[in-house]
Amino acid sequence: MRWSEQMIEASDGALPGLDRAGLVRSVQTPEFEGVTFHEVVCKSILNKVPEKSALPFRFTVNTFRGCTHACRYCFARPTHEYLDLDAGEDFDSQVVVKLNAAAVLRKELRRRSWQRDVVALGTNTDPYQRAEGRYRLMPGVIGALTQAYTPMSILTKGTLLHRDLPLLRQAASQVRVDISVSLAFAAADEGSRELQKQIEPGAPSAAARLQLIRAIADAGFSPHVMVAPVIPFLTDGVPVLDSLFGELADAGAAGVTAFPMHLRGATKDWFLSWVAQEHPALIKRYRSLYRRGAYVNPEYSRWLRERMEPLVTKHGLAGAKRDRQAPVPAVAEPELARALTLF
Numbered sequence: 001m002r003w004s005e006q007m008i009e010a011s012d013g014a015l016p017g018l019d020r021a022g023l024v025r026s027v028q029t030p031e032f033e034g035v036t037f038h039e040v041v042c043k044s045i046l047n048k049v050p051e052k053s054a055l056p057f058r059f060t061v062n063t064f065r066g067c068t069h070a071c072r073y074c075f076a077r078p079t080h081e082y083l084d085l086d087a088g089e090d091f092d093s094q095v096v097v098k099l100n101a102a103a104v105l106r107k108e109l110r111r112r113s114w115q116r117d118v119v120a121l122g123t124n125t126d127p128y129q130r131a132e133g134r135y136r137l138m139p140g141v142i143g144a145l146t147q148a149y150t151p152m153s154i155l156t157k158g159t160l161l162h163r164d165l166p167l168l169r170q171a172a173s174q175v176r177v178d179i180s181v182s183l184a185f186a187a188a189d190e191g192s193r194e195l196q197k198q199i200e201p202g203a204p205s206a207a208a209r210l211q212l213i214r215a216i217a218d219a220g221f222s223p224h225v226m227v228a229p230v231i232p233f234l235t236d237g238v239p240v241l242d243s244l245f246g247e248l249a250d251a252g253a254a255g256v257t258a259f260p261m262h263l264r265g266a267t268k269d270w271f272l273s274w275v276a277q278e279h280p281a282l283i284k285r286y287r288s289l290y291r292r293g294a295y296v297n298p299e300y301s302r303w304l305r306e307r308m309e310p311l312v313t314k315h316g317l318a319g320a321k322r323d324r325q326a327p328v329p330a331v332a333e334p335e336l337a338r339a340l341t342l343f
Contacts, residue, residue: 022040024040037131045063045108062121063138064132065098066091066096069129069157072270072271073199073261078267092202097137099135099137101137109144119151121152121155126157130202138164146171146175149174154178157183165216179216179223180224182228183248186244189239210248222254223251223254225256227258229260230259230308231260236260238311242311245312248315253317
């Protein structure tokens with residue numbers, strides 16, 4: 001399929017953050033209405049995670065910045081501000097594409113200092129968002145990691161991962177490969193489906209992601225599911241959670257990790273503006289719940305944990321959580337680190 005492209009002016013000084021990022025060109029295509037892709041050549045791709053983060057991996061690779069999933073709650077939104085773009089609509093519609101990701105990664109993995117640590121893919125923006133179908137960056141990244149005998153973990157909402165399952169099976173014959181899917185909405189519940197369309201308007205449906213989980217299991221992997229974020233007062237009801245966990249178990253999920261939504265930086269205003277518009281009766285409760293900053297108060301965390309633990313046990317989704325390398329948001333705050341050990 002030939003992509004129709006329209007070059008747009010981008011290197012005229014109006015986007016200094018992108019110029020610093022190595023901008024080659026900016027393009028728009030009819031297939032992605034309202035979205036501009038800023039194609040860059042990066043100098044590095046392997047990112048080291050601060051040791052104090054206490055996460056189960058030390059290195060990450062992100063092939064994109066910005067994401068057309070357009071999740072209202074996305075913790076990565078503030079990173080767009082580093083490029084002099086805003087964390088709201090720009091994050092959804094101004095997507096940075098690292099064209100030379102695989103080539104740079106191969107070079108970095110050849111360093112004598114490289115110790116073959118686990119590399120997490122999907123910790124900032126989704127590597128299998130729709131644009132991956134156009135740019136096909138992940139096969140090169142997976143190949144580079146495999147050739148360097150480097151274990152990898154993938155976290156995605158994107159059903160494009162179907163395409164790479166044969167490649168990932170081949171990689172798994174040589175290195176450890178862990179695959180996780182993010183899904184916090186029940187497919188069978190109409191209210192949950194409608195909410196997912198509002199909050200994750202560009203992401204695949206819950207039903208499509210359940211099919212992906214099943215395909216991952218059928219390919220011989222043990223898919224882990226990030227039931228995250230659990231959105232206070234909207235997706236934390238027992239009937240919806242019970243339905244979701246039942247669906248995950250039926251699809252072949254090996255285990256789940258769950259934690260409540262956190263709202264860092266500009267993401268907080270972006271999400272709360274949506275709450276004020278769509279659920280005005282909840283806005284006071286949200287302001288109270290997040291009054292201390294980005295994280296829910298400890299009382300809510302305990303309440304949610306006590307609500308979820310019996311459901312996780314009921315559906316056999318406890319898994320081998322402490323041994324997994326499933327990627328999680330690369331944030332070092334203590335509350336999140338504690339939450340990651342729940343299930």
